[in-house]
Amino acid sequence: SLPGYRWMGDLSSDKFTSLFYSLGIYWELCADAAHRQRAADLLDRFVGRVIDDHFRLVDLDGKMTLWGNFCPDLPHQPLNSLEMLAGLKVCHRLSGKARFDQAYHLLIDRYHYDDHQLESKVIWPQEWRNRWDDNHAAKSLFMLLRYEEDRSLLLKYRMNLNRHWHVWRTHDFSFECDALYVLLYQALTGENVLTPERIQAVKDLWGFERRESEFRIPSTQGVRRVRAMEQKSNCTLIQTYWFGRYYGLIDPSW
Template sequence: MGRLNGFQTVLLMIVLALVFVIPASAQKVNAFPKDDDPLHVRVAMYDELMRGNHWNEGAIMQHVIFPPVGKETPIVGSQEDVAGHTAVFLAAYSYRYAVTKDPKVREWANQLMEGLLKLEKVTGVPGVVARSFNKTDKPLWHEQTYFFPMEWHQSTSMPGYRWQGDLSSDKFTDFLYGVGTFWEICADAEYKAKAAGFLDRFMGRCVDYNFKMVDVDNKMTLWGNFCPDLPHQSLNSLEMLAGMKVTYRVTGKERYRAAYQMLIDRYHYDDDAIMAKVLWPDEWKTPWDDHLAAKSFDMLMRWEDDPLLKIKYRMSLNRHWHDWKNSDFRNSADVFYHMLYQVLTGETVVGEKCIAAIKQMPGFKRQRLTYTIPTENGMKTMEADEEGNATTMIRNYWFGRYHGFIDPKW
């Protein structure tokens, strides 16, 4: 190759300047489905958006704010539910793999499992799992704006990362559901061992601390009380029974079977779990409690073989169904409750109204918002694009495909 002339040299310098100065777009995927696209098209496109714009080193961001308010990597936005979305996305990909047997899907599921393992590694304490992590050497503005600012920490086990702590009972349930489903229908031998190890460390720490979730300071987290010696919600009794059942199943360790039986025989968690659903007054009902109960039922009722316990868990499920059956399907999780109830009971409840809601499941829109954010020079107002997430939609779809409710042609 000959030497460059003057014009070629200048042109090359301009190209290099553009390459190194102009950052790549943070929105790697920009194609959104139309509202009237078939369901399978909408799900596929939202899946691409989630993996392209919300994938943070194997963890799934529930909410992303793009530049100039955010970063080129998807690490700016509310993050208290990142661990939960990662686990539910793992369940979704596990159903998807079980349906399609696509090795690429299994590899993505493995990467999600690695994301959960990184959420544990970043805390530096085995069994303590972060809500989220960011690759950054210094605090970012969202730490002061969303959730509890004091729960962000600099990682000592992964230098150059910050992580958010104070895990809550919803993440406990997401882990037993997502990792348990992955272990059951997707993971190969290597990843079955990784999934079992994750649950063993996480659930084992809860058992070690008398059925409490404790943070790196060994103090109970704000919403980490499953303890038989402390007053707690009946829903938490249901969740802990599910946690012990799943962890015994995937690890085979006697301590979890013994813990499960002790909570029933000595502390009557099985009776308490019957009352997990708040039916009255309406003001006390919360949609997220239904999410947690449904995921607990899915694992607990399918894996329990004691006839008496199955009756009690069915009683608890029936209390939930008393509410769920009257759903107007405005909540994206409502179709999941109907499909799940039919799977667990054998009763035909997925009718035309539910099917219509399945076909119209929403994803999310990208929107332009104005943010007033803290900076070193005071508050600054800026505009940026923002995206929510489609985790529930994608999980619902592949759960429905796995159990035969959803026609792939829809």
């Protein structure tokens, strides 16, 4: 490896989604002409490599990573179909290269990813729901619903958003992203879903969280108790707040 570099191995679909989402937002709102090109080039190399590896995240050993399966010839989750369509759409928007649009329509026309993605939100049984998966679906739908121009595809992506909203609207704001989902749904649909209860939940968002935790570590001499400080990031608060401010959903006086 190159001196001074550390490599992230076993890359997952989570990182794939976070990369196209963050670079896409950066390209839209922050980057000047030079940095727009750098963002586009980076996503071009990354997503282009995934296409070349038949829609799989492949590690340095030439094998597909544990959670890197978007391949149409392998069974995969509906959420992965949604994420891949969003990644290709964003990459085409940033780079302008036809290969990404061609890959996007290949997955739709031949492999029906547009239908498969409809079930990316598990409704029942409740025990199978994964609330962190909502974060990746929200990022993907946010990009697709703003970039797609085909009405039939927009309807399918909206159906997926409605399926997520069926569950999101029942959340009690105990999860750090719950408020963001409410704001994102209103921003994408124009429906006024900010009830007084939800507005109060947005106002009550917390930032840094720091607490002391105790860990029990088994050893040959028995169980050792170790106490340590634990600190959580406040990036979700920052993202939620400025998302709401940008779309005029959060009053600065809050």
